[in-house]
């Protein structure tokens with residue numbers, strides 16, 4: 496069923512709507528939440544969900560859905576409107592500069608501020624504790640009054656995501672292999688998700704420092720268990736960011752296969768009744784702070800020496816940076832070398848770079864001592 500929620504505008508005379516689909520019976524069985532296009536300029540996920548929608552509809556019509564599915568194929572209509580000089584942006588909110596996938600609300604802090612200390616109300620029944628928390632969360636939700644358009648949009652999305660058992664946020668990188676961001680507490684429980692996604696890397700971090708959308712939902716329960724260690728808690732909800740290749744990889748053939756694979760993940764977990772073959776195994780998860788974000792310290796033009804998927808060693812040349820200034824103008828090449836052993840999972844589409852720009856992500860196994868604090872790219 497198609498739903499539409501009006502999102503008030505920050506400017507007169509404009510409106511926009513958050514449109515999304517619901518399949519299955521509300522409140523019956525597990526709740527699965529999927530969205531694409533939070534970074535509105537990342538559209539592989541939109542095409543993946545486009546292909547998944549008829550599969551969910553068919554399963555619903557045939558009585559094979561064992562869960563409720565919320566699907567938001569275009570979760571960020573505000574970002575879709577960000578056109579400038581015939582170019583679509585969509586990663587940052589133009590009024591505030593806020594990255595659409597950063598600064599999502601810490602629900603544990605919001606709950607504590609709203610409801611106070613719940614120690615005396617929590618016991619040894621995880622289901623009862625969950626029900627109590629959800630009641631308080633809904634009370635907080637109802638009392639929260641969004642003001643700006645982005646607040647309204649986030650609030651509408653939060654309503655459907657906050658009680659979901661699985662929250663999957665579909666993104667893409669620049670030019671990349673499939674990879675996943677997930678909390679370490681959810682692995683290896685969800686190794687099957689990595690397998691089905693065909694993830695070249697599954698990168699674990701509980702708090703990357705950015706308030707990413709996927710971290711909010713398991714993060715609430717991780718923090719509650721720390722705040723109230725004597726109470727019993729249910730299994731964590733799944734929250735994960737699925738990075739589907741790069742921005743140019745919006746393609747029926749590959750994205751239909753991605754949709755089939757997501758369907759396979761749900762079917763194998765019994766959320767949809769169907770027979771599926773297990774996918775090949777993906778590599779085990781590694782800590783996000785073991786991934787090098789290789790940056791340049793000069794401007795120039797990047798010429799890569801390695802392809803995506805290359806296994807590199809510390810000291811290997813990843814690319815040359817061609818000078819666009821000074822004595823070496825348009826002639827001098829400076830090699831840019833890896834600082835860790837690992838697999839190259841991401842490169843840049845745009846080869847003109849400036850100081851501080853990341854040019855590759857190299858997934859290693861061991862945490863890198865300088866990778867502390869904020870772990871995301873921007």
Ligand SMILES: [Zn+2]
Nearest residue numbers: 534537666667
């Ligand atoms: Zn993104």
